[in-house]
Amino acid sequence: MKRIFLLIATNMAVMVVLSIAASVLGVNRYLAANGINFGQLLAFAALMGFGGAFISLWMSKTVAKFSTGAQVITTPGNSTEYWLMETVGRQAKAAGIAMPEVAIYEGEPNAFATGATKNSSLVAVSTGLLQGMTKDEAEAVLAHEVSHIANGDMVTMTLIQGVMNTFVYFLSRVVGFMIDSFLRRGSDSSGPGIGYSISVVVLDMLFGVLAGIIVAWFSRQREFRADAGSAKLEGGPRKMIAALQRLGGLSPEPLPSNMASMGIAGKGGMMSLFATHPAIEDRIAALQSQR
Numbered sequence: 001m002k003r004i005f006l007l008i009a010t011n012m013a014v015m016v017v018l019s020i021a022a023s024v025l026g027v028n029r030y031l032a033a034n035g036i037n038f039g040q041l042l043a044f045a046a047l048m049g050f051g052g053a054f055i056s057l058w059m060s061k062t063v064a065k066f067s068t069g070a071q072v073i074t075t076p077g078n079s080t081e082y083w084l085m086e087t088v089g090r091q092a093k094a095a096g097i098a099m100p101e102v103a104i105y106e107g108e109p110n111a112f113a114t115g116a117t118k119n120s121s122l123v124a125v126s127t128g129l130l131q132g133m134t135k136d137e138a139e140a141v142l143a144h145e146v147s148h149i150a151n152g153d154m155v156t157m158t159l160i161q162g163v164m165n166t167f168v169y170f171l172s173r174v175v176g177f178m179i180d181s182f183l184r185r186g187s188d189s190s191g192p193g194i195g196y197s198i199s200v201v202v203l204d205m206l207f208g209v210l211a212g213i214i215v216a217w218f219s220r221q222r223e224f225r226a227d228a229g230s231a232k233l234e235g236g237p238r239k240m241i242a243a244l245q246r247l248g249g250l251s252p253e254p255l256p257s258n259m260a261s262m263g264i265a266g267k268g269g270m271m272s273l274f275a276t277h278p279a280i281e282d283r284i285a286a287l288q289s290q291r
Helices: 002-025 027-033 038-058 060-068 079-095 127-132 135-150 153-183 194-233 238-248 257-262 269-274 280-288
Strands: 101-105 111-117 120-126
Touching (some): 038 060, 038 153, 060 101, 079 101, 079 135, 079 194, 101 127, 111 135, 111 153, 120 135, 127 135, 135 194, 135 238, 153 194, 194 238, 194 269, 194 280
Antiparallel strands (some): 111 120
């Protein structure tokens, strides 16, 4: 709750600073005189930015189950399912959260956690991961996902995405209107022209890319924290290091784009600025420094 309050307060503070700066610099008067109400646009941008992000959050469990075909374990039907339920239950209790739903899905090695709140969450693991890892390694992966839940990462990332969405929507329209006004100088036409529409589309994409880099950076920091949380829940970093080393030799299955930041594994390489997960080598080095 404290994390949510701080992020909302930060976003509101930034919006207030923007409003004051716009008034002092005369931007507000310029936009209003030319057909844009600065305050209304800012409010609408926040509504659009956070609305979509929170709708996605509240639908996250349903979407995750549907997109991966994950089957929730209600009554364990074999020793593996019993072990999964017992392990996640033990880790959830140690982390101070309610027992998440536990699911298995068909696929190459990966796992993810999602859910709107800490006490209404889902931990899912693939058959490939269960078959390709030892129990110690799988326990570390499960602890990593439980740590995501305990840290409130799903809500945190939703709020960060909401902030980014807000500013992408807001800035693209302000800059687009300025570009259109410049192009129409000396013209008798009133209202935004084709220059505005084209500018907004291009700027939405440009600012969206920049926002994606920022969101990905926060996601990578979140992964380091979840790795550290796994080490704490499992009595040291040994199991998590072994799990990451194992993942380094496997081919993790890509998760759907809306769930990429929730998984245990991700891609680095030339697109590392947009990667939701740090390089495995960096994660192992961070865990080794805890010893």
